[in-house]
Amino acid sequence: MDDLTPRKRPSPLPVTARCERCGESWTTSSELDAHMETEIAELLRLGNPIAGIRNLQAITDISLKDAKSIYYHVTQENGRCHHCSARLDGKRVTLCESCSCLNYDW
């Protein structure tokens, strides 16, 4: 048993996301887990998007431009579209049925 060997992190997979409403596409990272996502969304909702973007860049190799795009699509209120405030379906990444905007409902 070699429990002392540091566990190697799996190399991150780039994930491409695209929003139908604004036509933007960006790259996110498979390194993001639910815990990180929640932390980042909390910073946004507390009115501190700069800290959230820094966090995102500290834990992944997402570019500043991509981090901003991700940030822009995080819901301000859980379960509500960030663009038109319509009810979302409860998935963590979802498309709004009213405006087709991608939402990160973290």
Ligand SMILES: [Zn+2]
């Ligand atoms: Zn969009």
Ligand SMILES: [Zn+2]
């Ligand atoms: Zn919407």
